[in-house]
Amino acid sequence: MSWDVLIAGGGNAALCAAIAAAKDGARVLVAEAAPRAWRGGNTRHTRNCRIAHDEGNGILTGPYPVDEFMDDLMRVTKGRTDEELATLTLEKSKELWDFLEDQGVRFQPSLGGTLSLGRTNAFFLGGGRSMLNALYRTAEDAGVEVRYDTRVAALDIEDGFFKGATLERDWQNGGPEREEVTARAFVAAAGGFEANIDWLKEAWGDAAENFLIRGTPYNTGGVLRQLLDAGVQQVGEPDQCHAVAIDGRAPKFDGGIVTRLDCVPFGIVLNAEAQRFYDEGEDFWPKRYAIWGRLVAAQPEQVGHVLIDAKSINLFMPSVFPPERADTIEELAGKIGLDPAATRATVDAFNAACVPGMFDHAAHDDCRTEGLDPPKSHWARPIDTPPFYAYSLRPGITFTYMGVRVNADARMVMEDGSVSPNLFAAGEIMAGNVLGQGYLAGIGMTIGSVFGRIAGERAAAYVSN
Amino acid sequence: MSRIDLPSLASAAQDEVARQMSICNACRYCEGLCAVFPAMELRRVFEGPDTDYLANLCHNCGACYYDCQYAPPHEFAVNVPQALAELREESYARYAWPGFMAPVFERNGVWIALAAGLSVALFILGFALWSDPGALTASGNFYAVMPHNAMVAVFAPAFLFPLVAIALSLVRFWRLTGPTPGLTFAALRQATRDAATLRYLDGGGMGCMTQSERPDTWRRRFHHLTFYGFLLCFASTSSGTIMHYVLDWPAPYAWWTPPKLFGVPGGLGLVIGAAGLIWYDRARDGRLRPAKQTGMGAAFTWTLLALGATGLALYWLRETPAMGVLLAVHLGTVFAFFITMPYGKFVHGLYRYAALVRHAYEQKRAHP
Ligand SMILES: Cc1cc2nc3c(=O)[nH]c(=O)nc-3n(C[C@H](O)[C@H](O)[C@H](O)COP(=O)(O)OP(=O)(O)OC[C@H]3O[C@@H](n4cnc5c(N)ncnc54)[C@H](O)[C@@H]3O)c2cc1C
Ligand code: SF4
Ligand code: SF4
Numbered sequence: 001m002s003w004d005v006l007i008a009g010g011g012n013a014a015l016c017a018a019i020a021a022a023k024d025g026a027r028v029l030v031a032e033a034a035p036r037a038w039r040g041g042n043t044r045h046t047r048n049c050r051i052a053h054d055e056g057n058g059i060l061t062g063p064y065p066v067d068e069f070m071d072d073l074m075r076v077t078k079g080r081t082d083e084e085l086a087t088l089t090l091e092k093s094k095e096l097w098d099f100l101e102d103q104g105v106r107f108q109p110s111l112g113g114t115l116s117l118g119r120t121n122a123f124f125l126g127g128g129r130s131m132l133n134a135l136y137r138t139a140e141d142a143g144v145e146v147r148y149d150t151r152v153a154a155l156d157i158e159d160g161f162f163k164g165a166t167l168e169r170d171w172q173n174g175g176p177e178r179e180e181v182t183a184r185a186f187v188a189a190a191g192g193f194e195a196n197i198d199w200l201k202e203a204w205g206d207a208a209e210n211f212l213i214r215g216t217p218y219n220t221g222g223v224l225r226q227l228l229d230a231g232v233q234q235v236g237e238p239d240q241c242h243a244v245a246i247d248g249r250a251p252k253f254d255g256g257i258v259t260r261l262d263c264v265p266f267g268i269v270l271n272a273e274a275q276r277f278y279d280e281g282e283d284f285w286p287k288r289y290a291i292w293g294r295l296v297a298a299q300p301e302q303v304g305h306v307l308i309d310a311k312s313i314n315l316f317m318p319s320v321f322p323p324e325r326a327d328t329i330e331e332l333a334g335k336i337g338l339d340p341a342a343t344r345a346t347v348d349a350f351n352a353a354c355v356p357g358m359f360d361h362a363a364h365d366d367c368r369t370e371g372l373d374p375p376k377s378h379w380a381r382p383i384d385t386p387p388f389y390a391y392s393l394r395p396g397i398t399f400t401y402m403g404v405r406v407n408a409d410a411r412m413v414m415e416d417g418s419v420s421p422n423l424f425a426a427g428e429i430m431a432g433n434v435l436g437q438g439y440l441a442g443i444g445m446t447i448g449s450v451f452g453r454i455a456g457e458r459a460a461a462y463v464s465n
Numbered sequence: 466m467s468r469i470d471l472p473s474l475a476s477a478a479q480d481e482v483a484r485q486m487s488i489c490n491a492c493r494y495c496e497g498l499c500a501v502f503p504a505m506e507l508r509r510v511f512e513g514p515d516t517d518y519l520a521n522l523c524h525n526c527g528a529c530y531y532d533c534q535y536a537p538p539h540e541f542a543v544n545v546p547q548a549l550a551e552l553r554e555e556s557y558a559r560y561a562w563p564g565f566m567a568p569v570f571e572r573n574g575v576w577i578a579l580a581a582g583l584s585v586a587l588f589i590l591g592f593a594l595w596s597d598p599g600a601l602t603a604s605g606n607f608y609a610v611m612p613h614n615a616m617v618a619v620f621a622p623a624f625l626f627p628l629v630a631i632a633l634s635l636v637r638f639w640r641l642t643g644p645t646p647g648l649t650f651a652a653l654r655q656a657t658r659d660a661a662t663l664r665y666l667d668g669g670g671m672g673c674m675t676q677s678e679r680p681d682t683w684r685r686r687f688h689h690l691t692f693y694g695f696l697l698c699f700a701s702t703s704s705g706t707i708m709h710y711v712l713d714w715p716a717p718y719a720w721w722t723p724p725k726l727f728g729v730p731g732g733l734g735l736v737i738g739a740a741g742l743i744w745y746d747r748a749r750d751g752r753l754r755p756a757k758q759t760g761m762g763a764a765f766t767w768t769l770l771a772l773g774a775t776g777l778a779l780y781w782l783r784e785t786p787a788m789g790v791l792l793a794v795h796l797g798t799v800f801a802f803f804i805t806m807p808y809g810k811f812v813h814g815l816y817r818y819a820a821l822v823r824h825a826y827e828q829k830r831a832h833p
Contacts, residue, residue, distance in 0.1 A: 037536075037537075037538055038538075044534045045534050047494055104671075106669070106670060106671055108496065108497030108669070109497070111493045111494070111496050112493055112496060112506050113493065123497075124494075125497045125498070125669050125670065125671070126494065126495055126497070126498055126528060126529070126532035126668075126669060126671075127492075127494030127495065127532055127533075127534065128494075128534065129531070129532050129533065129534050130494075130528075130531070130532035133531060133532070133678045136678075137678070137679060251540055254534075254539060256492075256534050256535070257491075257492055257494070257534075258488055258491035258492045258535075258541075259491075260491075314509065317491065318487065318490045318491050318509050319491055320487065320488055320491040320492075
């Protein structure tokens with residue numbers, strides 16, 4: 001079979017590209033590796049998209065100009081971004097509200113517990129899966145053919161020119177059915193490689209065995225590897241990723257948003273040897289939770305244990321799994337597999353170091369420790385009121401940053417600096433161009449939608465010439 | 466009543482709702498879809514009565530199933546519409562008065578069909594014995610078939626008993642789901658508005674998703690037709706009663722009188738609405754329905770359809786010899802409808818209204 005545009009992937013970036021290309025008249029085939037029930041990769045777990053806008057609109061509570069967005073991006077990436085592409089992304093993000101709404105996506109005010117994002121981020125009514133359903137409906141209505149359970153297994157690329165691909169249908173069960181397809185342009189929107197534990201191990205060593213993957217198991221980076229092997233330029237390093245500390249009982253894959261734990265600032269975190277290792281009260285949790293993935297990854301067995309007491313149990317968003325609970329610290333330590341005496345000693349040392357203050361979980365209060373290493377700078381109250389509670393933490397990988405280099409047309413740049421005429425990329429697979437490091441809530445969807453649209457439009461324009 | 470001495474431990478359906486709600490409470494993506502999620506967020510633990518309340522707040526629009534990132538085959542197996550539907554049906558039995566009638570809910574469809582069939586047969590037989598069989602085919606005059614006083618003697622208790630039974634059930638439901646100090650008319654007003662517009666049968670604004678993830682507004686439209694059709698029929702009967710007793714103006718009534726002006730559009734609304742719901746539900750996604758089938762919903766819709774259809778037939782064919790039989794069938798249907806009212810899907814509207822009142826009350830308190 002021959003198509004105008006072949007798209008690998010089935011998430012936000014792929015669908016935005018498919019819709020844009022189909023509306024410009026191209027015959028589009030979308031190959032989604034996952035079965036229909038699991039379609040949409042990490043997009044199904046998202047909740048919002050960060051967009052620049054000059055005025056609030058009733059749902060977005062105020063203006064968020066491009067300049068402020070750019071300042072935020074520069075701060076989190078510490079300048080590691082391609083400025084031309086970053087400017088383009090933020091400028092084009094202004095169109096996303098209307099664009100997505102035209103595809104049937106609806107928005108809602110920011111969710112309870114995320115009020116800090118109400119001005120900057122557009123929340124999808126019903127979450128990312130609802131958003132995806134709207135994109136799929138629109139794509140189908142525009143004549144896009146979507147094949148589920150079908151992965152792009154091999155790419156035929158000659159000197160940066162895409163000729164065709166091998167698709168494998170039903171590749172998970174039984175023998176895959178192979179099909180060679182030709183297309184005049186290719187859009188890579190197959191996500192990162194965070195679900196490929198072996199690849200993660202190349203960067204992280206054996207510690208990666210203990211990582212939990214917050215999103216889809218289908219983002220194994222097969223398309224990325226093929227592209228790099230075919231001479232496309234790499235951006236970012238394999239160990240760069242968004243990693244947070246999540247509930248250690250989360251499933252290996254697809255635990256999504258509910259496994260996050262917001263209790264760290266209210267307690268102390270002990271490693272497997274019952275020792276503290278970082279300032280739990282350094283700053284508000286939304287500003288710190290993205291460093292705790294790496295912190296926990298660096299501990300023995302990649303595990304941390306948060307201990308809190310009855311004073312704090314209702315101060316944070318409810319957790320999906322109930323905490324371990326006990327009337328004494330020793331009993332609690334036994335339940336979570338820590339040495340009771342060592343745990344007791346750590347808690348006693350912490351309690352003794354807490355200076356009295358006015359506790360206020362909504363401000364940088366003056367409850368802190370003195371003479372303790374590492375210190376706890378805020379919200380430090382002795383852990384002395386039973387019952388005591390414990391949650392275990394493990395590193396949860398959201399997505400990887402290493403990807404392919406693109407230009408402002410979403411065209412891939414080859415190792416020799418030349419630009420491919422018909423290889424395009426969008427979404428997580430090229431997010432590293434904009435996001436060299438750090439993370440800004442909601443920018444994953446921004447990059448995917450902006451570059452998805454560009455890739456779809458340019459690909460359609462290319463095939464119609 | 467205190468919340469500790471609950472009649473029994475949580476049922477399996479309540480446990481399942483509590484399990485799913487603690488996942489939703491950590492997620493909250495569906496917050497904007499309907500009343501259930503904001504109500505859930507005011508709680509951290511979900512005891513039996515909380516779950517019954519949430520179940521009756523749900524309109525089964527389906528949106529949160531198709532939108533859920535944890536829907537089966539995900540191991541968290543979240544299917545809120547199904548879990549709430551299952552518990553909702555169970556909760557009707559839990560609060561039913563008198564308690565020994567509760568088992569009727571379990572095989573509801575069968576019971577209601579039986580009650581209806583029996584009532585209709587009894588009416589036909591009764592007429593034939595009561596008046597002379599000839600009156601059954603004499604066109605025009607209802608009271609030749611059944612004297613007005615006889616009608617009242619049969620229907621007054623059949624109407625009053627369900628009213629009492631439903632009122633007592635409703636009080637039990639209201640009390641068990643917790644005290645509401647400082648309840649105001651504002652909450653009633655808000656709930657009435659939400660109920661009258663079916664505010665939450667719309668997937669948060671996109672439309673319900675009850676056949677697939679493509680939203681549509683059919684279910685909402687058919688429900689509106691049925692509901693307002695029913696209200697008009699009720700107004701028709703009430704105005705007839707007033708004309709008879711207060712104005713001393715017995716039937717038959719001309720087309721321009723209130724019983725007819727309310728009754729004809731009401732009957733049409735019932736027929737089109739109920740038939741529409743039955744038609745639409747044939748393609749309903751089975752995953753949204755309770756796994757344990759009671760036939761409750763279908764039995765109720767069919768009864769409403771029969772009410773409307775026999776009423777309209779009577780209106781159009783009263784001058785023909787079919788009148789007597791039609792009257793018997795219609796009155797039999799009305800009778801069956803009344804006596805099964807407290808033990809069938811009819812109560813969903815009342816419990817849902819009560820839940821909406823509580824919701825309006827709680828939200829006002831939590832977000833003044
Ligand atoms: C729990 C969680 C919450 C998040 N919340 C947010 C948020 O609120 N806002 C935000 O902006 N970002 C969020 N992110 C990040 C966001 O999910 C990603 O940035 C975004 O989904 C990237 O879109 P994408 O289309 O590039 O990739 P994906 O949505 O991951 O889609 C990749 C697709 O490629 C398919 N695929 C993989 N390999 C192949 C192959 N060989 N052949 C064919 N198909 C293949 C996959 O099946 C999948 O459908 C979150 C991530 C997670 C895990
Ligand atoms: S139904 Fe699913 S997506 Fe919606 S709040 Fe519950 S867990 Fe989250
Ligand atoms: S089915 Fe509709 S009404 Fe019921 S809980 Fe889900 S979104 Fe709310």
